[in-house]
Amino acid sequence: MGRRFGLRFQAMNLPQVSLQTFRRLTLLGVVLLGLIVVTGGVVRLTSSGLGCPTWPQCADGSLVPHGRYAVHGAVEFGNRLVSAAVGVLMLVLPLASLRLSPRRRDLTLLSLGLWVGFLGQAVLGGLTVLFKLNPGLVAGHFLLSMVLLLDVVVLDVRTARLLHPSMRPASPRWLAWLARFLALVAAVVLVLGTIATGSGPHSGDSSDVVRFGFNVRDVAQVHADAAMLLVGLVAAMAFAVRAQDVPGQARRESIWLVVTVVGQAGIGFAQYFLGVPVGLVGLHVAGATLLWIFSLRLMLALSAPRVVTVSLPGPAAQTGAPSPHREPASSPV
Numbered sequence: 001m002g003r004r005f006g007l008r009f010q011a012m013n014l015p016q017v018s019l020q021t022f023r024r025l026t027l028l029g030v031v032l033l034g035l036i037v038v039t040g041g042v043v044r045l046t047s048s049g050l051g052c053p054t055w056p057q058c059a060d061g062s063l064v065p066h067g068r069y070a071v072h073g074a075v076e077f078g079n080r081l082v083s084a085a086v087g088v089l090m091l092v093l094p095l096a097s098l099r100l101s102p103r104r105r106d107l108t109l110l111s112l113g114l115w116v117g118f119l120g121q122a123v124l125g126g127l128t129v130l131f132k133l134n135p136g137l138v139a140g141h142f143l144l145s146m147v148l149l150l151d152v153v154v155l156d157v158r159t160a161r162l163l164h165p166s167m168r169p170a171s172p173r174w175l176a177w178l179a180r181f182l183a184l185v186a187a188v189v190l191v192l193g194t195i196a197t198g199s200g201p202h203s204g205d206s207s208d209v210v211r212f213g214f215n216v217r218d219v220a221q222v223h224a225d226a227a228m229l230l231v232g233l234v235a236a237m238a239f240a241v242r243a244q245d246v247p248g249q250a251r252r253e254s255i256w257l258v259v260t261v262v263g264q265a266g267i268g269f270a271q272y273f274l275g276v277p278v279g280l281v282g283l284h285v286a287g288a289t290l291l292w293i294f295s296l297r298l299m300l301a302l303s304a305p306r307v308v309t310v311s312l313p314g315p316a317a318q319t320g321a322p323s324p325h326r327e328p329a330s331s332p333v
Helices: 002-011 019-045 067-098 105-130 135-163 173-199 216-243 248-274 278-303 315-319
Strands: 306-310 323-327
Touching: 019 067, 019 135, 019 278, 067 105, 105 135, 135 173, 135 278, 173 216, 173 278, 216 248, 248 278
Parallel strands: none
Antiparallel strands: 306 323
């Protein structure tokens, strides 16, 4: 079926896409998918979740906010505009992947996954509005964004490897598995964070919106405990990548991860003792997004196959030029 679709796109005479252009698109995808999480947080924290009380229209048969919906509606409508930009890019990426030469099946599948995930987000977003900000739907909306970020980060890293192959040492297998465990704990922290938010005061519209019903202090304590485990793992990883012969990219990602997780821990404790102020919650959402991205990038940097050189017969051997060959150091992601 994929080949049939590819032939159909070729018949449409779509232009060839260079790997450099495709990398720019994947980077833009990382930025936009991270941005939509932040704008969604702004909608929630300004109580604009029902600023546009209908979907896909805003209110009173109009696509744009007006009248009594002008203020909160503008915030929600802005979030929908960012979502529309994301949707356009999610459609462009699969088309662009089919015009790469040579075509890469993994890049095409990852790109198609983004499009399918975006459609799921559109449906969840509509249901969230129609069911008046049900906390389960709101949490699902956020967590699906994290899944899409996983997809686009993997897509971006794989494209970058093709564009800039480098000679580097293989990472120890145990270190690669530690990075995977760290990413898993980061995912658990995100899930617990959505439960804490869904039990807290920031419902997205008013105090009448249904909440999860958990005691927010108890949930926040469990979330903090998981976060402390994550801090410990990040600290251990920061030392390990400097003690082992690993790619420089892994060391750089570990630095960014340390900075992010320390900031997140500080903001989290401040939220707890200051009564969950809106501004700190917004920073915490943005920090959670960055933490997830850097956790994934570190995992991928330590799980990639190494590049070695081998001598091959033919022109390369005659000129003395080495030929790159990928050898798996651990199971690649």
